[in-house]
Amino acid sequence: MSNMESSSSSSSKDSVKIRVKYGASSKTIDATGKTVGQVRTEMATLLGIPKEAKAFSGTREVADDEMATDGMNLEYVKKTGEKG
Amino acid sequence: MAHSPKRVIVIGCGGIGTWLSHGLVRALQFQAPMSALILVDGDTFQEKNFERQAFEVMGLKSHSLRASLQPIALNTFVVSQPAWIVSEEFVKEIAEDDEGVANITAESLLQEGDYVFCVVDNYAARKLVFDAAAKLNNIDVFTGGNDEALYGSVYHYHRRDGRDITSHPGVYHDEFVNPDDKNPGELSCQERAELDGGTQLLAVNMAVASALLAKAAHVIFGTEDQKAKAIENAEIFFDLSMCEMSSSDRRTEEAILPVPAL
Numbered sequence: 001m002s003n004m005e006s007s008s009s010s011s012s013k014d015s016v017k018i019r020v021k022y023g024a025s026s027k028t029i030d031a032t033g034k035t036v037g038q039v040r041t042e043m044a045t046l047l048g049i050p051k052e053a054k055a056f057s058g059t060r061e062v063a064d065d066e067m068a069t070d071g072m073n074l075e076y077v078k079k080t081g082e083k084g
Numbered sequence: 085m086a087h088s089p090k091r092v093i094v095i096g097c098g099g100i101g102t103w104l105s106h107g108l109v110r111a112l113q114f115q116a117p118m119s120a121l122i123l124v125d126g127d128t129f130q131e132k133n134f135e136r137q138a139f140e141v142m143g144l145k146s147h148s149l150r151a152s153l154q155p156i157a158l159n160t161f162v163v164s165q166p167a168w169i170v171s172e173e174f175v176k177e178i179a180e181d182d183e184g185v186a187n188i189t190a191e192s193l194l195q196e197g198d199y200v201f202c203v204v205d206n207y208a209a210r211k212l213v214f215d216a217a218a219k220l221n222n223i224d225v226f227t228g229g230n231d232e233a234l235y236g237s238v239y240h241y242h243r244r245d246g247r248d249i250t251s252h253p254g255v256y257h258d259e260f261v262n263p264d265d266k267n268p269g270e271l272s273c274q275e276r277a278e279l280d281g282g283t284q285l286l287a288v289n290m291a292v293a294s295a296l297l298a299k300a301a302h303v304i305f306g307t308e309d310q311k312a313k314a315i316e317n318a319e320i321f322f323d324l325s326m327c328e329m330s331s332s333d334r335r336t337e338e339a340i341l342p343v344p345a346l
Binding site: 026 | 207253259292328
């Protein structure tokens with residue numbers, strides 16, 4: 001959270017910085033003008049996000065056509081470990 | 085200061101459950117004397133399981149694990165319950181498997197105030213346990229699992245006074261709503277034998293067990309601050325190959341919002 005806050009405060013007025021999380025991995029990226037679905041597509045290779053992963057911002061599930069907003073913590077939820 | 089006795093249930097005595105139980109019995113022994121540790125599994129140990137599971141003798145997993153823990157458990161009641169967790173519909177049809185192991189529902193096993201560690205190797209049985217827990221007022225259910233590489237995860241479902249403090253895992257994970265795998269308890273012995281156990285690694289089984297023990301240390305035996313932090317970080321993901329670990333807040337909106345002043 002502190003990284004996110006510092007990146008947000010140092011960003012220019014109109015830029016949209018968000019934290020993208022998938023499983024154990026996360027990245028802070030510039031998502032200016034991008035939807036949740038576009039972020040998923042762009043980060044799919046880097047973080048290994050599949051198309052079917054649900055997206056959440058806090059407790060709220062977000063749709064692919066929703067615009068990313070500055071400071072958003074966007075989590076694509078990774079399937080839990082099955083074996084034991 | 086010792087805690088009051090607890091009722092702790094481990095469902096699944098395999099790659100994660102055996103290591104986890106060795107840790108839990110030690111914690112209960114010294115931090116909550118006179119507790120009960122209930123081991124539930126319908127499966128049987130095979131020689132190949134020695135590669136990554138902590139047991140000494142062949143036989144029913146719950147019996148064998150109990151025998152391993154007994155020398156340590158001087159003031160902890162270790163109970164073996166060889167059983168498969170199955171749906172209510174299934175248990176009405178078939179009360180036991182073809183080897184005489186009982187089929188039981190999660191509802192018949194879980195009680196108010198339990199701490200449950202569900203570490204079976206399939207989503208279907210996990211779903212039954214979480215759905216049963218959702219009908220109780222006060223319960224903590226932890227689950228953990230891994231893939232066949234070095235990825236693992238842990239989830240903590242926390243209910244108090246009939247409310248979800250952290251969400252049922254199905255809110256975030258479709259595999260807890262519509263499991264795409266089979267519950268071994270609802271298969272014949274032959275079908276079970278044909279299930280591929282995969283090629284799991286000891287390191288990741290132990291890491292999941294360790295993460296669950298950390299949850300237990302804070303939720304069962306910790307200070308109020310430690311409990312609050314554990315609840316706030318209800319889901320943990322890790323990838324040992326990348327040395328990465330992170331947590332996610334799974335509290336319900338109702339649990340996060342401050343109580344309005346009267």
